[in-house]
Amino acid sequence: MKRFINQAWLSFKIRYAAISFEEFLLLESLYPLITLAFYCILAAYSFNTNNLAKWVVGNSFLLCTNICIFALGSAFDEERYTGRIRSIIISPVSKLLIVLEKGFFPAIISVITVFFGFMIGSLIFNVDFTSINLWLFLFVIIVGMFSMTGFSLFLSSFGLITDSMHFILNLVANILIIFSGANFPITQLPQTLQVISKIIPLTRSIESANMLFGGYDTYKFVWLLLEEMLVGIIFYVISYFVIKIAEKTAKKNATLELF
Amino acid sequence: MQNLIELKDLKREFVITKGWIKRKKEIVKAVDGISFEVKKGEIFGLLGQNGAGKTTIIKMLITLLAPSSGTCKVLGYNTYGEEKEFRDKINFIFGGEMGVYKRLSARDNLKYFANLYYMDEAKANKQIDKLLELVDLKNKADVLVETFSKGMVQRLQIARGLINDPEIIFMDEPTIGLDPLGAKILRNIIRKLKTDGKTIMLTTHYLYEADELCDRIAIINNGHLVALGTPQELRNIISGMNTIEIVLEKVTNETIDVIEKLESVRSVEKADTDKGIKLIIKYLEDADISGNILNSLSGLKILSFNQKELTLEDVYIKLVEASR
Numbered sequence: 001m002k003r004f005i006n007q008a009w010l011s012f013k014i015r016y017a018a019i020s021f022e023e024f025l026l027l028e029s030l031y032p033l034i035t036l037a038f039y040c041i042l043a044a045y046s047f048n049t050n051n052l053a054k055w056v057v058g059n060s061f062l063l064c065t066n067i068c069i070f071a072l073g074s075a076f077d078e079e080r081y082t083g084r085i086r087s088i089i090i091s092p093v094s095k096l097l098i099v100l101e102k103g104f105f106p107a108i109i110s111v112i113t114v115f116f117g118f119m120i121g122s123l124i125f126n127v128d129f130t131s132i133n134l135w136l137f138l139f140v141i142i143v144g145m146f147s148m149t150g151f152s153l154f155l156s157s158f159g160l161i162t163d164s165m166h167f168i169l170n171l172v173a174n175i176l177i178i179f180s181g182a183n184f185p186i187t188q189l190p191q192t193l194q195v196i197s198k199i200i201p202l203t204r205s206i207e208s209a210n211m212l213f214g215g216y217d218t219y220k221f222v223w224l225l226l227e228e229m230l231v232g233i234i235f236y237v238i239s240y241f242v243i244k245i246a247e248k249t250a251k252k253n254a255t256l257e258l259f
Numbered sequence: 260m261q262n263l264i265e266l267k268d269l270k271r272e273f274v275i276t277k278g279w280i281k282r283k284k285e286i287v288k289a290v291d292g293i294s295f296e297v298k299k300g301e302i303f304g305l306l307g308q309n310g311a312g313k314t315t316i317i318k319m320l321i322t323l324l325a326p327s328s329g330t331c332k333v334l335g336y337n338t339y340g341e342e343k344e345f346r347d348k349i350n351f352i353f354g355g356e357m358g359v360y361k362r363l364s365a366r367d368n369l370k371y372f373a374n375l376y377y378m379d380e381a382k383a384n385k386q387i388d389k390l391l392e393l394v395d396l397k398n399k400a401d402v403l404v405e406t407f408s409k410g411m412v413q414r415l416q417i418a419r420g421l422i423n424d425p426e427i428i429f430m431d432e433p434t435i436g437l438d439p440l441g442a443k444i445l446r447n448i449i450r451k452l453k454t455d456g457k458t459i460m461l462t463t464h465y466l467y468e469a470d471e472l473c474d475r476i477a478i479i480n481n482g483h484l485v486a487l488g489t490p491q492e493l494r495n496i497i498s499g500m501n502t503i504e505i506v507l508e509k510v511t512n513e514t515i516d517v518i519e520k521l522e523s524v525r526s527v528e529k530a531d532t533d534k535g536i537k538l539i540i541k542y543l544e545d546a547d548i549s550g551n552i553l554n555s556l557s558g559l560k561i562l563s564f565n566q567k568e569l570t571l572e573d574v575y576i577k578l579v580e581a582s583r
Binding site: 002003006007010011013014017018082083084086087088089090091092093248251252254256 | 273321322323324325339343346347349350351353355357358359360362363367370371372374375376377380403419423
């Protein structure tokens, strides 16, 4: 465990050592908040409503995409571009562990970003969060981030075999915006496209977080969180195998050092 | 002696796709049926031109690349499919500035790489101190690598390659970009590793380096093995000829005829240079003809006299040209 934390901390330093603390704060707070504000203002005009709770909640969850999708998803991609992938591949370390280590601190930052994003967004857009259980809300965020991390692990494995990760990650980030229910009601999507909402992370945590704002069915709330966790677990398990397959494929197709 | 590396009819092909709409596939044979073994404790040199297949062979040996066919074994295990069995016993040093974390200090870099081998923290710290001293980076241990010179980055690469105290070290042009002092440090490290019983496979374009360090050398060209042997055995392959180069103020054709007729002389070439007329005399390796040549040049002004023994470079050029 100590080794894991050490390695996670070094990975974190690698990512953020180039920027100052002030830049780090701005990057992790200002940029996500402006994104949140953009979608909330868009929703206010599109749906002609002053009750923006749904959009503040949904988009605060999407704030994690900056870290989860782009930081974790590009874990192998970055190592390939800098020639460090050789040391990782030839060493006995589990490649899954490498991504988990890279994602450990970013995932914690994601939880904090989402939580404070929600608080600040609520203050800006007059969302009353005094009536909700903030500890429960925080728990929903943690479950959502768990699920997102699994999904990001799965995405990262493609970094071993393709040099189009920018395209893949941007595509996925937009799929989350459209299909997670953060901005558009899932029920209004075409029936076939609703399947996408069911297999991606965040959909259920956003729904359960929204439930906290009204009287909610505890059974349904718990069930949604369990489903969200299951989605995460499934992605972790798939990632374990996909990373192994991707490593073998990369060695066969000689894509490890192609860029 | 035990074979630690075994290559048998090893092949690696790359498929290259050309074109955007009409796609054409082209197969490039980077390694085409190479066979050799490397014994325990040996420094084995792999020489060849750019694109000869050296790096591809090394990549297959360090488990970065799967062979297309043939046998590629390290410590008795296939490098594709059984790599887990020996990964902790090998490492590599590649030339160039890539491969380290520039936003970390030298010490943090080595900590990170030590963790990839699940090294015990105390053991790792001891090894890191030892290696930083070995590559002369101890006083820069806590400085960010992005401030390092090219040579310093390369020395850090050397430390990284030795972090797990590997049994076999693969070095691909490790002295590239190193200043003479850095290159000397590395050559001394290689010698020390050999005395410690390590096995080393080395590729380099500096033939004097290969001559100085390697127990055996394989010369490859276009993916094929051209020659294999000790540096002396390779010299013997090309018929044991030596060369004398003499620059004269002037020389007559009669004098050249006299030299050509001397016993053991095989050829005399004449070339005009800025400094004078150069005679390149090739003769049998064991013969001692310098006295006879000087006698036949009596009365002529000799500007320079240079007796050259056959170098590995001469051998390499001859063999590679002959294999084209």
